[in-house]
Amino acid sequence: MRSGFRGRAPVAGRIWCALAMAVLASSCQTSAAEVLPPSTPVVEVAMREYRFDYDTAIPSGRVVFRAVNTGSLLHRVVVFPMPDDLPPIDELLRGSGQRIMVPLAGIPPQVPGASGTFALDLTPGRYAMICTMVSRAGNETHAVKGMASEFRVQGQ
Amino acid sequence: MLAGLIPPTKGGGASTVRTGPEVPATAMNLGPRPANNSPILLADPTESRFVVLAHRVDAPTFGCELQVSGDGGQSWLPTRPVPELPEGAERCYAPEVAFDPSGVLYYLFVGLEGEGNTPMGVFLATSSDRGQTFSLPRMVLGPHHYQVRMAIEPSVKPRGRLHLVWLQAASDPPLGGLPPPPNPIMAAYSDDGGETLSPPLQINDAERELAVAPALALGPGRRVHVAYYDLGDDVVDYRGLEGPRWQGTWSLVVSSSTDGGQRFAPGTVVDDQIVPPERVMLIFTMPPPSLVADEGAAYAAWHDARNGDWDAFVARSPDGGFSWDAPRRLNDDPTGNGRHQYLPRLAVAPGGRLDAVFYDRRADIENIETQVSFTFSTDGGASFAPNRQLTSAPSNPEVGQRYSVVSAEGLVEFGSRLGLLSRRSGALAAWTDTRNASAGRFTTEQDIFTTQIRSLPAPGPGWARPVGAVLIAAGIAAVMAVASARRPTLGELGQAATTSEGRLP
Numbered sequence: 001m002r003s004g005f006r007g008r009a010p011v012a013g014r015i016w017c018a019l020a021m022a023v024l025a026s027s028c029q030t031s032a033a034e035v036l037p038p039s040t041p042v043v044e045v046a047m048r049e050y051r052f053d054y055d056t057a058i059p060s061g062r063v064v065f066r067a068v069n070t071g072s073l074l075h076r077v078v079v080f081p082m083p084d085d086l087p088p089i090d091e092l093l094r095g096s097g098q099r100i101m102v103p104l105a106g107i108p109p110q111v112p113g114a115s116g117t118f119a120l121d122l123t124p125g126r127y128a129m130i131c132t133m134v135s136r137a138g139n140e141t142h143a144v145k146g147m148a149s150e151f152r153v154q155g156q
Numbered sequence: 157m158l159a160g161l162i163p164p165t166k167g168g169g170a171s172t173v174r175t176g177p178e179v180p181a182t183a184m185n186l187g188p189r190p191a192n193n194s195p196i197l198l199a200d201p202t203e204s205r206f207v208v209l210a211h212r213v214d215a216p217t218f219g220c221e222l223q224v225s226g227d228g229g230q231s232w233l234p235t236r237p238v239p240e241l242p243e244g245a246e247r248c249y250a251p252e253v254a255f256d257p258s259g260v261l262y263y264l265f266v267g268l269e270g271e272g273n274t275p276m277g278v279f280l281a282t283s284s285d286r287g288q289t290f291s292l293p294r295m296v297l298g299p300h301h302y303q304v305r306m307a308i309e310p311s312v313k314p315r316g317r318l319h320l321v322w323l324q325a326a327s328d329p330p331l332g333g334l335p336p337p338p339n340p341i342m343a344a345y346s347d348d349g350g351e352t353l354s355p356p357l358q359i360n361d362a363e364r365e366l367a368v369a370p371a372l373a374l375g376p377g378r379r380v381h382v383a384y385y386d387l388g389d390d391v392v393d394y395r396g397l398e399g400p401r402w403q404g405t406w407s408l409v410v411s412s413s414t415d416g417g418q419r420f421a422p423g424t425v426v427d428d429q430i431v432p433p434e435r436v437m438l439i440f441t442m443p444p445p446s447l448v449a450d451e452g453a454a455y456a457a458w459h460d461a462r463n464g465d466w467d468a469f470v471a472r473s474p475d476g477g478f479s480w481d482a483p484r485r486l487n488d489d490p491t492g493n494g495r496h497q498y499l500p501r502l503a504v505a506p507g508g509r510l511d512a513v514f515y516d517r518r519a520d521i522e523n524i525e526t527q528v529s530f531t532f533s534t535d536g537g538a539s540f541a542p543n544r545q546l547t548s549a550p551s552n553p554e555v556g557q558r559y560s561v562v563s564a565e566g567l568v569e570f571g572s573r574l575g576l577l578s579r580r581s582g583a584l585a586a587w588t589d590t591r592n593a594s595a596g597r598f599t600t601e602q603d604i605f606t607t608q609i610r611s612l613p614a615p616g617p618g619w620a621r622p623v624g625a626v627l628i629a630a631g632i633a634a635v636m637a638v639a640s641a642r643r644p645t646l647g648e649l650g651q652a653a654t655t656s657e658g659r660l661p
Contacts, residue, residue, distance in 0.1 A: 035285070035288070036205055036227075036286060037206075037286065038226060039226065040232060061233075062183060062233050062234060066177075104185040105185050106592065106594065108591065117177075117178065117179070118180055119182065119184065119603075120184060
């Protein structure tokens with residue numbers, strides 16, 4: 001430290017420096033080495049009978065999904081890529097034709113109040129989120145009852 | 157695996173310790189979902205918010221990856237440390253990371269070739285922009301180098317002294333094992349960022365021919381410590397031969413240098429009653445002991461089956477590696493209860509608190525479902541806080557890569573280490589996690605999760621807090637007095653900031 005503080009009040013000078021550093025660190029990031037990776041966006045998903053609630057404005061890149069069961073039954077979430085030539089997910093689930101869809105990711109069933117989390121590296125495109133649990137009657141999935149949703153990831 | 161049904165916490169004595177959310181550090185959607193394991197955590201010495209997590213990939217093919225964080229490990233982004241493999245390398249494996257004193261990130265990996273995944277070279281890539289871009293990898297060691305470890309001692313200017321330790325195979329190894337000895341453990345260092353290496357030194361004592369799984373730790377005063385297992389007469393594991401678990405014992409040995417790695421003392425036995433927990437999966441992925449060093453002391457941790465089931469142990473050296481106290485058990489469940497604790501990982505926080513994490517199956521009567529536990533010591537390893545469970549959902553260690561080698565028939569690879577980064581009043585832990593594996597045990601879907609551990613004690617001398625409070629009060633008074641007399645120029649503030657940032661932990 002070569003400031004004029006040295007000969008006059010070194011302790012006070014150092015404290016000044018620490019305070020100044022905090023200010024400068026937030027305003028003087030100029031070189032690439034000073035750039036820190038941004039925090040990863042988190043999509044909070046509420047699962048309940050029979051719907052998902054979440055913000056569908058999802059960016060591309062690494063995204064963390066955190067799904068909380070706010071309902072009273074077991075629920076889970078599974079994410080699928082949706083090619084553009086497929087009909088809407090609701091129509092697809094209720095249709096008679098069979099399509100093989102490979103899930104990207106998901107969480108195991110969560111009891112009421114519990115949550116699960118997973119990360120995806122998303123490319124721009126169309127995706128669907130469904131709950132694959134089967135109702136107590138055993139004849140319908142929660143997805144068919146309404147726990148199916150689409151979102152489109154935009155490029156950055 | 158229902159998260160809400162799992163008992164949340166063990167060990168009430170550590171009730172002041174808080175944990176943050178469990179965060180996935182790896183994405184689940186990379187084609188056929190990979191087996192991510194063996195994380196290592198490291199913080200940039202010039203910017204503690206920048207943290208890196210390097211890890212191995214065991215399936216669908218061998219690979220290595222790197223996740224980076226700009227918020228101290230609260231979230232993770234992928235980066236590409238090896239966008240293009242070096243000529244001749246078909247796969248990247250077993251990554252290690254280190255920072256030099258100026259914050260340059262070093263990423264080391266072993267290049268594999270052929271169906272047998274033969275190590276064809278050890279490569280080093282660097283990043284000067286916090287992982288955004290990397291240099292082309294350059295070869296630092298040739299073929300047949302296994303179990304390579306790296307660390308950088310910062311006091312050697314300007315780039316630090318880069319230390320490497322490895323196992324040098326004499327020839328192409330048999331499947332799952334090593335060729336007949338000598339296959340020594342070697343060490344070398346570089347003061348020019350890995351461009352040139354010092355003449356390699358053999359670390360293991362000549363009479364300890366079956367030495368494997370080195371670990372490397374740097375201490376104050378240019379101390380360098382290398383730990384390794386001496387398998388004794390266990391040629392079955394060493395050569396990757398068929399057969400049951402070895403019924404003899406191994407030894408854990410540490411060899412230390414006090415001159416920055418120019419010479420190493422003969423090995424000191426930390427413990428010679430190590431009962432092998434199971435067959436070694438692959439001799440070149442065998443988990444090394446965990447080794448750390450602090451002011452004056454060094455600590456080594458491992459797991460073994462001396463009590464029937466697997467327990468995690470730690471031993472302390474009070475004199476920098478030249479003698480070792482009797483080992484202590486890290487896990488606090490009843491001895492011999494048939495539940496495993498394994499793969500302990502140590503880290504030392506500024507101020508000397510010793511932290512440890514390990515896999516823990518105590519909550520499962522069938523000894524399968526695996527949680528992660530944490531403990532710490534503020535008295536140099538003499539005693540440890542009650543174990544605290546970090547995970548809210550168990551993992552299944554039967555999810556992972558199954559190798560078709562006779563030495564490890566039926567065993568599943570769950571990785572060779574956990575990650576732990578200790579800070580003054582907290583820590584960051586990373587582990588292999590299968591809570592989201594989709595199809596039960598016969599998959600390879602391993603993620604890596606992390607969590608923050610907060611409110612840990614920051615040890616220091618007993619007089620430090622009151623004296624510190626007095627100094628702070630005096631400092632504030634002095635600031636007010638000086639501020640009224642003279643205001644510094646912006647240039648002076650900038651100079652001060654540049655100088656101070658270089659000293660950040």
